[in-house]
Amino acid sequence: MVKTYFKFRELPVNAIRPDGWLRTYLERQRHGLTGYLENAGYPFNRSYWGFDKIGKGKFWDAWGPYEQTGYWIDGMTRCGHLLRDTFLLRKTKKIINAVLSRPDSDGYLGSQIMKIPKNWNRWPHAVFFRAVLADYSVTKDRRYLNALARHYLSGTSPHWDGREVCNAEIMFWLYEKTGNKQLLDAALTAYSEFNRRFPKHDATVKNMLSGKKATEHAITYLEMSKLGALTYLYTGIRRYLKATVNAFRKLDRNHMLIDGIPSSTERLTGRDSLASHETCAIADFIWSAGYLLLATGSAEYADMIERAAFNGGPGAIKKDFKALQYFSCPNQVIADKFSNHNVYMRGRAWMSFRPNPGTECCPGDVNRVMPGFGCRMWLSDGKNGLVAAFYGPGRVTALLGPKKTPVTIVEETNYPFSEQVDFTIKSGKPARFNLSLRIPCWCSKPELFINNLPLKMRLRPGTFIAINRVFMHGDRLTLHLPMKLKITHWPGNGIGIERGPLAFSLPVKENWKIDKKDKRSTKKFPAWNLYPASDWNYALDIKNTRDIRIIRKEAGTYPWDQQDTPLVLNVPARRVSGWKIRKTKSVLYTTSYVDFKREKGNFRLTPPLPVKKALSGHISSKKESITLVPYGCTHLRITIFPDAGKRQTC
Numbered sequence: 001m002v003k004t005y006f007k008f009r010e011l012p013v014n015a016i017r018p019d020g021w022l023r024t025y026l027e028r029q030r031h032g033l034t035g036y037l038e039n040a041g042y043p044f045n046r047s048y049w050g051f052d053k054i055g056k057g058k059f060w061d062a063w064g065p066y067e068q069t070g071y072w073i074d075g076m077t078r079c080g081h082l083l084r085d086t087f088l089l090r091k092t093k094k095i096i097n098a099v100l101s102r103p104d105s106d107g108y109l110g111s112q113i114m115k116i117p118k119n120w121n122r123w124p125h126a127v128f129f130r131a132v133l134a135d136y137s138v139t140k141d142r143r144y145l146n147a148l149a150r151h152y153l154s155g156t157s158p159h160w161d162g163r164e165v166c167n168a169e170i171m172f173w174l175y176e177k178t179g180n181k182q183l184l185d186a187a188l189t190a191y192s193e194f195n196r197r198f199p200k201h202d203a204t205v206k207n208m209l210s211g212k213k214a215t216e217h218a219i220t221y222l223e224m225s226k227l228g229a230l231t232y233l234y235t236g237i238r239r240y241l242k243a244t245v246n247a248f249r250k251l252d253r254n255h256m257l258i259d260g261i262p263s264s265t266e267r268l269t270g271r272d273s274l275a276s277h278e279t280c281a282i283a284d285f286i287w288s289a290g291y292l293l294l295a296t297g298s299a300e301y302a303d304m305i306e307r308a309a310f311n312g313g314p315g316a317i318k319k320d321f322k323a324l325q326y327f328s329c330p331n332q333v334i335a336d337k338f339s340n341h342n343v344y345m346r347g348r349a350w351m352s353f354r355p356n357p358g359t360e361c362c363p364g365d366v367n368r369v370m371p372g373f374g375c376r377m378w379l380s381d382g383k384n385g386l387v388a389a390f391y392g393p394g395r396v397t398a399l400l401g402p403k404k405t406p407v408t409i410v411e412e413t414n415y416p417f418s419e420q421v422d423f424t425i426k427s428g429k430p431a432r433f434n435l436s437l438r439i440p441c442w443c444s445k446p447e448l449f450i451n452n453l454p455l456k457m458r459l460r461p462g463t464f465i466a467i468n469r470v471f472m473h474g475d476r477l478t479l480h481l482p483m484k485l486k487i488t489h490w491p492g493n494g495i496g497i498e499r500g501p502l503a504f505s506l507p508v509k510e511n512w513k514i515d516k517k518d519k520r521s522t523k524k525f526p527a528w529n530l531y532p533a534s535d536w537n538y539a540l541d542i543k544n545t546r547d548i549r550i551i552r553k554e555a556g557t558y559p560w561d562q563q564d565t566p567l568v569l570n571v572p573a574r575r576v577s578g579w580k581i582r583k584t585k586s587v588l589y590t591t592s593y594v595d596f597k598r599e600k601g602n603f604r605l606t607p608p609l610p611v612k613k614a615l616s617g618h619i620s621s622k623k624e625s626i627t628l629v630p631y632g633c634t635h636l637r638i639t640i641f642p643d644a645g646k647r648q649t650c
Contacts, residue, residue: 002176005236007297008379008387011398012137013081016378020393020414024558025314025370026079030088032321033355034079034367037072039525040355044069044363049095049110049128063114063121068360070127071283075367077131081138082374096132100147107150115156123163125151129170134375136177149174153182160193166223172234184234191227203227208243213254218264219280219361221247226288229295241295248292252304258330258488258496258503258639259315259631260307261285265327265342266592272491273609273640276329276342276351279316280361282308283368290376293389299438299462302389306440306501309373309390310416314560314632317366322525323353324366330496330631330639333508333536333606334581336529337515341582341605346589349518353635354527356520378409385434387464388423391415391481405431407471416501417559417567417630419483425475433471436464437479442500447480485545485569493612494640495540497548497569497628504569504628507562508636509534532636537580538573538626539619539644547572547645551627562633569628574644575620582607609642619644 018026029035037044043065073092080088103109114122129148136144152159152171159167171187174180195204202208202216203224214221228244231237255262255270261282262268263275286305293301316328325335327342327350337349350358357363378396379387386398392415397408408426415421423435439446441462448455448465459465467477483500490496497504511531518527542548549570556564582605590596610618631639 002179002234003236004176005233006294006382008294008389009382010137010294010376011378011380011396013078013134013375014084014138015398016082016374016394016396017084018082018374018377018392018394019411021559022370022374022392022394023083025560026083026374028319028321029075029079029367029370030083030085033324033363033525034072034076034321035088035091036525037355037363037367039522040360040363041520043360044072047095047098049073049099063124064360066111066114066124067127068364070124070131071280071361071364072367073128074131074134075283075365075369075371077134078371078375079367081134082371092131093135096135099128100132100144103147103150104154106156107147107154108156109147109151121162121164122157122159123166126164126166126170129167133170133173145174145177149178149180149183152186153180158193159186159190160197162194162198163220163223165190165194165227168227169230172230175234188231188235191231203247205240205243208247208250209239211250214247214250214268216268217266218255218262218268219266219278219284221251221268222262222281222284222288226291229291233291233295244292245296248289248301248304257312258490258498259311259328260304260309260503261312261328265344267344269342270491273331273494274329274341274606276327276332277312278362279324279326279328279369280365282312282316283365283372286313286369286372290372293376294379297464299464300441302438303441303462303501305373305376306390306416307503309370310501311503311631313369313373315634315637318353318528318635319558319561323355323528324357324362325353326350326358326362329606330503330505331606331609331637333532333636333638334530334604335636336531336604337518338601338603339605343588343590345591347587347599347601347603347605348589352515352528353530354515354518354520355522355525357527381434381436381466383434385436385466385468387436388438391421391438401431401433403431405429405433407431407433409435414555414559414566415481417555417565419481419500421479421481423477423479425471425473427471427473430470430472432469434466434468435471435477436466437477438464440481440501442484442486443481444484445482449478449480451476452478485548485550487542487545490640492609493615493643494609495542495643496640497540497571499550499569502567503631503639505631505634505637505639506536506538506626506641507629507634508532508536508638510636530635532581535575536636536638537576538624538638539576539615539642541572541574541623541644543645560630560632562629565629565633567630570625571628572623573626573641574623576610576615576642576644577618577620578614579607579610579618579642581605609640615642615644
């Protein structure tokens with residue numbers, strides 16, 4: 001048996017069945033872009049991994065379309081298994097089978113373009129093979145193991161160049177499943193060579209361990225920094241784990257935004273009020289932070305993942321899942337084809353809601369966000385027990401305890417909108433096992449009841465509490481997680497309001513207009529220009545959290561729809577004159593190919609926060625009450641506000 005160093009282990013994807021709002025979210029995916037991404041046009045309307053020819057074979061064609069469609073296939077596979085949806089699974093299995101059934105004579109799988117030595121970037125294989133791993137967790141089809149092992153042992157690439165080193169993730173997994181040490185050696189050699197050949201890269205072990213601020217392309221950093229934790233999982237060498245832990249600590253310190261996602265436009269770009277992130281970063285942050293959770297068993301990473309999934313995730317998509325943003329920001333009051341306020345591609349459509357808002361990675365990767373969250377909601381403790389890693393409505397079924405008794409645990413909750421999570425045990429006979437429940441770092445006064453009797457154990461914030469007992473059919477556990485309001489401070493005299501895992505925003509009323517000039521706009525999947533239809537220029541006038549009133553409403557059918565959200569905040573505020581959409585006839589922007597370039601046009605951009613010195617002369621004397629909603633309920637919003645109050649401690 002292969003020795004590993006996991007604290008927690010993943011369950012088969014289909015061991016988990018979402019209910020409630022989580023199921024509705026995934027069903028909207030299924031009926032939206034996840035099920036019909038071909039409507040977004042190139043490259044999703046062509047079967048790249050299914051061996052469609054790719055034209056002239058330029059460098060971009062050597063990997064770009066394969067990465068983008070690989071994201072989609074992974075998200076579609078996980079969504080399909082979570083929903084038990086035959087439509088999605090038929091689509092994804094057809095592609096997986098097409099790839100695995102057509103190896104070269106040396107075992108290589110996939111496009112011949114990526115096999116050419118000069119086309120170094122086999123990063124898309126790591127993306128696509130995640131879908132194979134997810135499907136294997138359900139089917140246990142050993143053909144998958146044999147085909148992937150032959151591919152990686154084909155000798156056709158050393159896998160150390162740039163993001164291609166992320167293939168170590170798949171090789172480590174294969175080593176564990178097959179026991180073939182050649183796969184472990186190949187993964188370790190690739191990672192070692194990457195560290196040796198690229199000493200200045202932010203994601204080397206040495207630089208991750210340092211205090212050096214990371215400025216790398218954010219997706220690259222997220223994907224590659226997790227490799228330290230993965231290497232630890234299969235070697236036990238703690239230096240590698242410490243490197244990834246410190247890499248994420250630096251992310252949190254220097255780049256984390258209020259919606260739980262590090263800035264990424266496209267590089268890591270700090271924390272000011274206009275700092276934004278790619279939608280790709282949401283999926284990749286959730287996935288990579290998940291490995292830290294598996295390696296450390298630390299509740300802080302589960303907290304991070306919830307924050308990202310509950311804020312950044314729904315905040316970057318149209319709620320019917322038929323359009324998304326490429327760049328998404330805590331402050332965005334306009335989202336049309338000229339409104340990108342970030343230096344990278346400023347003045348372009350990258351912040352508008354479209355089936356394809358600018359480049360194809362995010363339309364593919366958005367499909368991984370909530371499936372990546374859902375498939376790790378429940379974990380194994382590696383000792384025939386269960387771990388409730390993230391909270392949300394659903395159920396899990398597993399073989400538990402020394403006798404491996406079949407047990408289902410039903411989780412009933414409207415979390416994160418509610419503070420109570422109920423678990424009911426369903427089992428044909430009594431079973432002794434460990435059930436570990438997460439106590440979030442932000443919760444100072446948790447309570448746990450078993451069959452209405454309080455559990456006499458210390459419940460420390462930021463830990464997993466392990467309950468070992470003989471569970472009977474019908475046993476009920478009730479977890480109370482009181483959520484305190486918190487005022488957070490941001491650069492430029494900005495403040496935000498959070499409660500538990502949720503950030504809160506001022507929703508801006510929306511005027512949606514179809515952009516008929518967008519060539520990828522269709523009747524069922526339109527491209528949108530989105531304009532504000534209400535005032536948004538407010539500063540918060542709060543001394544402390546006692547000035548904020550929590551309003552609970554009856555939950556609607558889907559709490560991420562703004563009109564159905566069961567939780568809002570009433571907050572005192574004052575209007576700020578002169579703080580308005582920035583209109584300009586020219587913008588200075590940069591791309592991957594040019595440092596700076598000026599472009600002329602009619603641009604309207606979300607403005608930065610007003611500077612502190614000018615604020616006092618522009619604040620209204622009239623105090624008003626404004627209503628904030630959970631961040632994920634919004635499309636246009638203000639989340640980081642000017643601070644008009646004199647702070648007091650609670």
